[in-house]
Amino acid sequence: MQTPREVLVIGGSRYFGKRLIARLLAAGDRVTVLNRGSSPPPPGAVHLVADRDDESSLRGVLGSRGFDVVVDQVCYTPRQAAIARRVLAGRTRRYVMTSTVEVYEYEDSIALVREDAVDPTTVPVDFGLPWDDPAFLDSHYGEGKRQAESVFSTESAFPFTAVRVAHVLGGDDDFTGRLVHYADRISTGEPIAVPVDNRPATYIHVEEIADFLAWTVGQDFTGPVNAASRGLLGTEELCRAVAAHLPGGKAVFRPAELGEVSPFSFARSYGMDNARATRLGFTFGDVRHWLPRAVTETLGKNA
Template sequence: MEKAREVLVIGGNRYFGKRLIARLLAAGDRVTVLNRGSSPPPPGTVHLVADRDDEKSLTDALGSRVFDVVVDQVCYTPRQADVARRIFTGRTRRYVMTSTVEVYEYEDAPALVREGAVDARTVHVDLDLPWTEPEFLTAHYGEGKRQAEAVLAADPAFPYTAVRVAHVLGGDDDFTGRLDHYAERIRGGTPISVPTDNRPATYIHVEEIADFLFWAAGEDFTGPVNAASHGLLTTQELCDAVAAHVPDGKAVFQAVEVGEVSPFSFRRSYGMDNSRAARLGFPFGRTRQWLPRAVAETLGKGD
């Protein structure tokens, strides 16, 4: 009988994070959840409270604990990655960072983008930028993740992988309000603002990304890996799926040259090539097959 793994999950108590924890527990893993204490973790886990931005707080909370796997759901900045790399070097055999498709914000490729388009080993890191200021971090989300990956990649011996997650859909606990944004406008006949040149993107279902992170925790590959279902979606296709849950609903679009646009409408391509993960053995689903279910889960059958 295999020994149960010791797994640490940093942050991520909601949405796909809680689904990941459920999968780990179901597999018999011993799961420790570390967060700031703002929300309790699921039953069956060990709870540690620490400020992950404070190295001493993090070190004190961890004590002498070691882990087979660390899944870091809330590493947003190079400072956080710098602290994590120091603390977890020699303390874990595998460190999985949840990254994002937004790391490709400067790579507007005509085709699906592969991991090599952003080589973290060549990304400039600036620890002195105001990473602790919420407005700055929000405005530089993709750059924060890029630089966080770069910090981890700088040590060839550090056993990390960065899961670059596509835009996530589905679940009745989707807290982002992005599909609700479309439903409200379709219901009220309000124009939906989109870029003049509106580009498609890849997506992943909330259950599929939880499956992916669980799978990645048990593998031994390193470096970045894209996590996206097969197939691009346009804003029109997404809105058509939403309109199916709104009586007599029909999306009306308003193209804008500059200014704020609706979520899931993009001036540049955010399509990711998922062939590396597929070659490594993960079986992705197809976006168009799970999209109706995802919309129904989030909006409810009555919408």
């Protein structure tokens, strides 16, 4: 029987974060969840309430606690990374940050992009940018994650890995509204705006990324790792799956300027190579196998 691990999850109150916590508890781990108190963790987890942006508050609530692994679900800026690095140095044997495919926003390759396309140790960090401005942070999501990875990677306080997550689909609690966006337009016949040259992307099911993160907690590799199901999906194929869920539904597309396009419409290639994770021992599913299920889960009560 596996020895229980002490795991700290920062954030994780919704979507695949709460699924990760459930998996860790089911495996017998002792899980501590730290958030701002917006929602309680599942039964069995210890709940700590603090604002991660307030270093003294974070230190105070953690006290003398130490952990085998920290999983940081909500690190969006280099400032947040720097605070976490200072506060948790010497408190954990491993730090896992949930990052994003958006770190590759400057890449455009027909081939699937590997982790070494963005080396976090070479990414410049600018703490002076207006990271506290929600509008700035929203429009610089990929850059914030890239710089956060850099903070953890260049002045290492603990073994660190960044899980670069593909676009997540599925579940009846998808708060993003992206599939609903398509369902609404297909139902009404409203055109769906896409780039003139619309490129495919990689995706992952909400349960699969929870599985991958839970698996990662038990591993010891470091550095960035891509997490994506096998296969690429374009907007048209994604919309066909949505239309199949809607009686008489048919998608109509309208070429548009990049700033006007719908979710999951990309003017550049957005595919991630998952070979590193596969070599490390995790087997991903095929996007086309779970796509119909993801659509049904998300749109079941919206159709």
